[in-house]
Amino acid sequence: MYDVIVVGAGPAGSMASYMIASTGYSVLMIEKKKEIGFPIQCGEGITQFCLQYNKLPEGNWIKWKVKGVKSVLPSGYYFYTEEPGYSIDRAGFDKWLAERAIERGAELVNAKAKAIEGKAGKWKIFTNEGEYKGRIVIGADGPSSNIARWRGLLMERHYLLAYQYKFDAKYMKQMDDKWFSIYWHEKFRGGYGWVFPRGEEYNVGVGGVNASVSQLKSFCKSIGIDIDKKKEMNKGVIPFAYKFVSRAQEGIMIVGDAACMTNPTSGGGIQAALASGRISAKKAIKSLEEENFSITLEYDREIRKTPYLHPAHLKCARYLQKWKNEDWLFLGSILHGKKFTDLTLWRSFLAGLKHPSYLLRAREMLTIRKAMKINQKYGW
Ligand SMILES: Cc1cc2nc3c(=O)[nH]c(=O)nc-3n(C[C@H](O)[C@H](O)[C@H](O)COP(=O)(O)OP(=O)(O)OC[C@H]3O[C@@H](n4cnc5c(N)ncnc54)[C@H](O)[C@@H]3O)c2cc1C
Numbered sequence: 001m002y003d004v005i006v007v008g009a010g011p012a013g014s015m016a017s018y019m020i021a022s023t024g025y026s027v028l029m030i031e032k033k034k035e036i037g038f039p040i041q042c043g044e045g046i047t048q049f050c051l052q053y054n055k056l057p058e059g060n061w062i063k064w065k066v067k068g069v070k071s072v073l074p075s076g077y078y079f080y081t082e083e084p085g086y087s088i089d090r091a092g093f094d095k096w097l098a099e100r101a102i103e104r105g106a107e108l109v110n111a112k113a114k115a116i117e118g119k120a121g122k123w124k125i126f127t128n129e130g131e132y133k134g135r136i137v138i139g140a141d142g143p144s145s146n147i148a149r150w151r152g153l154l155m156e157r158h159y160l161l162a163y164q165y166k167f168d169a170k171y172m173k174q175m176d177d178k179w180f181s182i183y184w185h186e187k188f189r190g191g192y193g194w195v196f197p198r199g200e201e202y203n204v205g206v207g208g209v210n211a212s213v214s215q216l217k218s219f220c221k222s223i224g225i226d227i228d229k230k231k232e233m234n235k236g237v238i239p240f241a242y243k244f245v246s247r248a249q250e251g252i253m254i255v256g257d258a259a260c261m262t263n264p265t266s267g268g269g270i271q272a273a274l275a276s277g278r279i280s281a282k283k284a285i286k287s288l289e290e291e292n293f294s295i296t297l298e299y300d301r302e303i304r305k306t307p308y309l310h311p312a313h314l315k316c317a318r319y320l321q322k323w324k325n326e327d328w329l330f331l332g333s334i335l336h337g338k339k340f341t342d343l344t345l346w347r348s349f350l351a352g353l354k355h356p357s358y359l360l361r362a363r364e365m366l367t368i369r370k371a372m373k374i375n376q377k378y379g380w
Pocket of ligand 1 (some may be wrong): 007008009012033037041043044045046111140141142143146163164237246255256257267269271273345
């Protein structure tokens with residue numbers, strides 16, 4: 001019987017496993033991928049804040065440093081969000097996180113979880129490699145989480161789609177390598193196109209409700225990239241607006257993408273996955289110390305108080321899904337060439353006087369500004 005079984009060895013699961021194993025409790029990580037981190041399903045961008053906040057040192061999985069995000073708007077307007085970040089080797093990062101947990105004593109088994117049975121203190125996880133018993137289970141099994149579904153915690157889930165090509169840097173000479181460039185346009189319906197420099201290569205992708213391979217191809221063409229030079233394609237889904245009964249039960253906690261911690265506007269989820277893994281670990285340790293599994297219920301309350309699940313994010317994402325190019329142009333008219341922090345209330349008000357229809361949409365504008373401010377403060 002393990003003290004804790006963690007299903008999924010992505011950032012959320014490995015972070016939780018590392019912290020719990022560090023206190024001496026027995027941890028089993030169940031991971032269905034033969035090689036952790038592959039295939040890559042990620043733009044591989046994180047903020048410096050993500051590492052600092054989660055107390056992670058810089059590692060050799062860092063490939064490139066950027067100053068922040070350059071938002072490129074239709075008609076060529078652009079503005080900056082200064083927030084230092086990194087392009088990482090995502091597979092290397094995921095492996096490093098898992099190895100850290102194993103060094104602290106966590107065990108890793110390559111198996112696919114197929115069902116869960118039991119109650120707090122006496123869970124059984126059935127896999128294609130046999131069954132495992134644990135006192136607490138952490139569902140870190142990504143966007144299509146089954147632990148949450150099997151336990152009746154998940155009511156509804158929706159996904160954003162994301163597709164990405166990798167290109168050698170020699171074919172991307174015209175691109176800015178100091179910033180993560182994000183391209184906003186009504187055709188992405190609240191999603192966006194991205195160009196992330198990473199030294200020797202670039203990640204170029206599209207994500208949103210209607211993202212597709214053909215949208216990625218046309219995005220590449222629109223910014224002058226020859227798609228015949230692509231090296232590989234990655235794709236994946238990003239959780240969006242899941243509805244939960246709760247993200248916890250006695251002896252069960254759901255973390256990371258499985259808990260829809262991902263930022264619905266940026267699609268960034270590594271930081272929130274790590275943070276939710278940490279919070280779940282603290283609750284698991286306390287439950288085990290006090291022999292009281294109802295402590296895991298506190299996880300749901302705590303996680304909902306984090307900046308990642310602030311209601312402004314989802315509202316912002318829903319507003320942006322309806323934005324037309326003229327709305328992006330309005331934002332561009334205020335911020336072109338400037339930093340996002342220049343979007344003061346006063347400057348917005350003056351711009352609104354010239355375009356009174358936006359004054360009538362003040363609530364929408366303030367919500368979007370609020371969500372972007374949270375992103376700037378807490379990463380995305
Ligand atoms: C194309 C794309 C680009 C992205 N770009 C970025 C980005 O640039 N920056 C960013 O911050 N975020 C990005 N994200 C989001 C980010 O990848 C996720 O938020 C992050 O991976 C969440 O970590 P996690 O540990 O919760 O889940 P995951 O990383 O998905 O890990 C879950 C693990 O559980 C395993 N698993 C699932 N089911 C089972 C089972 N039944 N049994 C055993 N194991 C199981 C999976 O194999 C997987 O290893 C992107 C997502 C996509 C799809």
